[in-house]
Amino acid sequence: MSVSAFNHRWASVILEALARHGVRHVCIAPGSRSTPLTLAAAAHAHFICHTHFDERGLGHLALGLAKGAGERVAVIVTSGTAVANLYPAVIEAGLSGERLIMLTADRPLESIDCGANQAISQPGIFSSHVTDALNLPTPTSTIAARWLVSAIDDLIARQTHGAVHINCPFAEPLYGESDEEDAAWSDALGDWWQNSKPWLQQSVHFQPPLLHDWESGCQRRGVVIAGCLSVHEGKQVAQWAATLGWPLLSDVQSHSGQPLACADLWLANPKAQSSLQRAELVVQFGSRLTSKRLLQWLSSCQVTEYWLIEDRAGRLDPAHHRGRRIVSPIGPWLSQHPALARPPWAESLASLSSMAKSCVEQRLxxxxxxxxxxxxxxxxxxxxxxxxxxxxxxxxxxxxxxxxxxxxxxxxxxxxxxxxxxxxxxxxxxxxxxxxxxxxxxxxxxxxxxxxxxxxxxxxxxxxxxxxxxxxxxxxxxxxxxxxxxxxxxxxxxxxxxxxxxxxxxxxxxxxxxxxxxxxxxxxxxxxxxxxxxxxxxxxxxxxxxxxxxxxxxxxx
Known part of the structure; x- marks a missing residue:
């Protein structure tokens, strides 16, 4: 059996498995050790392949593709420092939620820690900045193809946000003609090759939690914070806040239209701070706020309750408020908690926002x-x-x-x-x-x-x-x-x-x-x-x- 041919067959199964999870974009940097993965991606009719000579830039290219498409994006790099150059993109994806799949080629185990060229310890290299990792063995026909596809399916099924790392050792030779000697290994997957579904299909049925005290909650004087939201979520949150008569303090990435514009300026005004002191409840949708003044107000505000709603787990509240951390998609949560029409309770903020905007226009x-x-x-x-x-x-x-x-x-x-x-x-x-x-x-x-x-x-x-x-x-x-x-x-x-x-x-x-x-x-x-x-x-x-x-x-x- 040809080592190079089996390497390619093994890599083809990996890439095919990723295609079953919606991967369309594959970002590839040049390298010899990653040849089996590169050739498998290039040969796959489903993929759009992107190339770049700089792995740090390549990782961020993948990050941008994941942001724009809202899909998983795969990255292929060779071994050694090429892997380390992906670190900044992995960190950013872990914090902002884009789903990246880092496929890093590696030397086989016997080449590590013995002075072999371009060989570093790669398993665990991304530490806690990836949500999960899979360290594959060197390709061998003694491991069934169904193990490989199910291991990848299990890893990807658990990826709700952030990057995952699949480390892929390949033994030499890496180049050679394909042959059919090892076809039985991949043919054992049967009609999987003819359909488009993962080998191991896992599903999570997630229902947003219904707050039974919402009817009384929406009677309070509330403030809505809009962090980083999708285009549709931003509009929904703005309409929801307007119906409730609650002021909306929104981030530049909120897509809400920022009805109270220039908040980073007028939040420093004592009149605004006095008005907002009357708030009883803060409901924040999305995280990662830009405004320094908004973060300062959130840190100092004294409200009865603080709720943060986002579909990613984690605290995401640097002020560590006492309240509720609700892990839920925002659209369904808003549908389950409809706004009750009420008159605005902090009308002076609209006037301050308008005056702040006029100051900006006149000054600049x-x-x-x-x-x-x-x-x-x-x-x-x-x-x-x-x-x-x-x-x-x-x-x-x-x-x-x-x-x-x-x-x-x-x-x-x-x-x-x-x-x-x-x-x-x-x-x-x-x-x-x-x-x-x-x-x-x-x-x-x-x-x-x-x-x-x-x-x-x-x-x-x-x-x-x-x-x-x-x-x-x-x-x-x-x-x-x-x-x-x-x-x-x-x-x-x-x-x-x-x-x-x-x-x-x-x-x-x-x-x-x-x-x-x-x-x-x-x-x-x-x-x-x-x-x-x-x-x-x-x-x-x-x-x-x-x-x-x-x-x-x-x-x-």
Missing amino acids: ATQFGEAQVASRIVELLPPHGQLFLGNSLVVRMVDAFAQLPVEYPVFANRGASGIDGLLATAAGVERACCRPTLVLLGDLSALYDLNSLALLRQSSAPMVILLVNNQGGQIFSLLPTPLATRQRFYCMPQQVDFRHAAAAFGLQYASPESWYALLHDVTQRWKLGGVTLIELKVAPTAGGEALTQLLQQVSEL
């Missing part, structure tokens, strides 16, 4: 820069498109200054909130959704993931990367550290002209110097198509200063 009307762009981001959005937000100062300013349309798709990496892999994640989102995509991120984020500009050359819809070049990590300009120390060790100013990066990767480029020039450039890109990197060269500290000054102004209204 003539000041071209990242703060103005964040406040007017809606004017740049492509019709029937989507928005991807970077981290650090950019996402905070959009959350504080903008009011995004209800149900307009917004994506971000707000699990670990790192700046790694943002361009690659945006590329994955675009590929999954095939919609015009606006990406807004900072210069250090772009530099950190510059390799992933290579992924954007394959964009199927118009794409604009709006890159704010404020000379370094200016979110750190808000820190009360000595200026010289802050510049050297935190902001780290750089002198990079991204025109050359765009040219290196074959992207279109523009660098407008006014709001109207920017609006024209972006509008034209939606019409002409392609991928354009638009660099906004702005004053280093202007964005942070605008946020600080508006916080002060709104707090004194």
Whole structure:
């Protein structure tokens, strides 16, 4: 029996098993040890294969595909440090919930800890950041194919959120002609090859818990918090809160329309804090909140009860409230707990929100820069498109200054909130959704993931990367550290002209110097198509200063 041929047959069973669980996208990095998996994926008619030479970017590409498609996405890499480069994407998926399947090729056991090339200890490498792991044996016909498929089915059936790790050792030789000597091994699976169902079919029937005291609960003065929600959930939550007459404090990723816009500003106002002190119940849907002021209010609020509803398990409440942690899909839970129409009890918040929005518009009307762009981001959005937000100062300013349309798709990496892999994640989102995509991120984020500009050359819809070049990590300009120390060790100013990066990767480029020039450039890109990197060269500290000054102004209204 040919070792290389059986390796391929073994890998083909693995990939076929994953296809039965809805995997369509497979992200592949080059490598020799992973050849059986790569060839099996390439030969499978069901898969859309994506490639990238950088495993860190590849992991984030998969993360973006999983975000956009709402499906499991598989990743194939070779052994050694290639595996370790997946770590940031695994961590982010574990916190934000995207379902990734990491297929890591490995040396057989006899090659580990003996000085063999590119051989590291891979089982357990992702620790608690994966939800589950399966360390496969080196392929052998003495292990029945039904064991392999049932082991994979069992692992995937338990994957409700986050990444799983399947470590796949392969012995050499890895290359050779296929043969039929070992066909009986896989043929033993019978008509499984002709249907589309998993070998081991497991089902979990989940019914959202009915709160029997809801009728009395909805009579209280409540506050609704909308965290990271799906497009449909955001609209449902907004309608539910409006019917109840409860104020809705919503995150930039809530898709709720943010009816009380600029909450990150007006929550610092003593009048808002006084009004919200009357609240008796907080009901939060989704987690991962961006606003610092909202998190501070949640930490200090004194309410009778706090409920957090999300379909993922875990506390997800950094303030550790006494209350109820309800693990349930949000849509069905809302249906089981209909809103009882009541008049608003905190009407002053709407007035504060309106005044805060007016302050933002007046303060930033003539000041071209990242703060103005964040406040007017809606004017740049492509019709029937989507928005991807970077981290650090950019996402905070959009959350504080903008009011995004209800149900307009917004994506971000707000699990670990790192700046790694943002361009690659945006590329994955675009590929999954095939919609015009606006990406807004900072210069250090772009530099950190510059390799992933290579992924954007394959964009199927118009794409604009709006890159704010404020000379370094200016979110750190808000820190009360000595200026010289802050510049050297935190902001780290750089002198990079991204025109050359765009040219290196074959992207279109523009660098407008006014709001109207920017609006024209972006509008034209939606019409002409392609991928354009638009660099906004702005004053280093202007964005942070605008946020600080508006916080002060709104707090004194």
